[in-house]
Amino acid sequence: MRTNINTDQIHYMNTAKESVDTTGWSKTNTPVHIPILMFHSISSGNSLRVPKEQFQQEMKWLKDNGYYTLSPEEALTVLTENKEPSKKIVLITFDDGYKDNYTVAYPILKKYGMKATIFMIGKAIGYKTHLSEKQMLDMSQHDISIESHTISHLDLNSLPAKQQEFELDHSKVLFDKMFKQNTIMLAYPSGRYNNETLAIAKAAGYKMAVTTEPGSAASDEGMLTLHRVRISPGMTLPAFARLMEIYGIGTSGAQALKSTKHV
Numbered sequence: 353m354r355t356n357i358n359t360d361q362i363h364y365m366n367t368a369k370e371s372v373d374t375t376g377w378s379k380t381n382t383p384v385h386i387p388i389l390m391f392h393s394i395s396s397g398n399s400l401r402v403p404k405e406q407f408q409q410e411m412k413w414l415k416d417n418g419y420y421t422l423s424p425e426e427a428l429t430v431l432t433e434n435k436e437p438s439k440k441i442v443l444i445t446f447d448d449g450y451k452d453n454y455t456v457a458y459p460i461l462k463k464y465g466m467k468a469t470i471f472m473i474g475k476a477i478g479y480k481t482h483l484s485e486k487q488m489l490d491m492s493q494h495d496i497s498i499e500s501h502t503i504s505h506l507d508l509n510s511l512p513a514k515q516q517e518f519e520l521d522h523s524k525v526l527f528d529k530m531f532k533q534n535t536i537m538l539a540y541p542s543g544r545y546n547n548e549t550l551a552i553a554k555a556a557g558y559k560m561a562v563t564t565e566p567g568s569a570a571s572d573e574g575m576l577t578l579h580r581v582r583i584s585p586g587m588t589l590p591a592f593a594r595l596m597e598i599y600g601i602g603t604s605g606a607q608a609l610k611s612t613k614h615v
């Protein structure tokens with residue numbers, strides 16, 4: 353890791369990645385909703401693991417149906433400026449940073465030219481079951497963003513403020529330095545947070561945070577309490593397509609949501 357670098361230089365390098373080219377995007381009058389898909393491990397064995405074949409089919413479906421995959425920076429622009437690159441947008445996310453995100457999911461994403469975001473647990477870097485720094489550096493050069501899932505993966509709502517600050521500040525600094533980026537997004541471990549967490553996340557510099565609350569993400573939910581769409585193992589492709597119909601059609605998705613029960 354570099355040590356001879358000062359904060360100003362890091363800030364300078366970080367700004368380039370942050371600016372989003374919105375040429376060709378359209379401005380909308382109503383708030384745009386984004387389906388933020390939530391995956392964990394791409395393997396099999398429990399209710400959080402989506403098998404490779406299922407994941408592959410879902411990514412192919414998104415590609416075949418013309419979905420535009422957003423980076424976190426693009427998602428921020430969509431939500432805060434009500435501009436969209438396409439009527440069909442999606443943010444693909446993985447929690448925890450399992451090694452199979454690199455060995456299984458990444459080749460599939462690459463094949464279809466799709467962007468995705470991994471919420472990494474700071475202390476799990478290099479664990480046998482989790483991503484290494486090298487794997488993350490490789491992916492971060494190829495459209496996969498690494499964002500924060502804290503350092504220790506503890507329920508933030510049960511921690512004193514000082515410890516929450518540690519979890520949020522240190523993970524941001526760690527990933528800012530490791531990927532020479534401005535880490536803007538956070539996923540709360542197990543979706544748990546309290547009012548203190550929100551203030552601490554804001555002060556730490558996060559611009560967006562996701563929960564495990566079901567639904568599409570929109571700025572009126574609060575940028576630090578965005579909803580997600582959980583993809584479960586065993587979900588059929590028609591069920592996935594139906595979820596995307598409900599949550600994944602940009603501005604009109606917001607309308608559909610009002611008249612459709614949660615599935």
Ligand SMILES: [Zn+2]
Nearest residue numbers: 447448541542
């Ligand atoms: Zn997690």
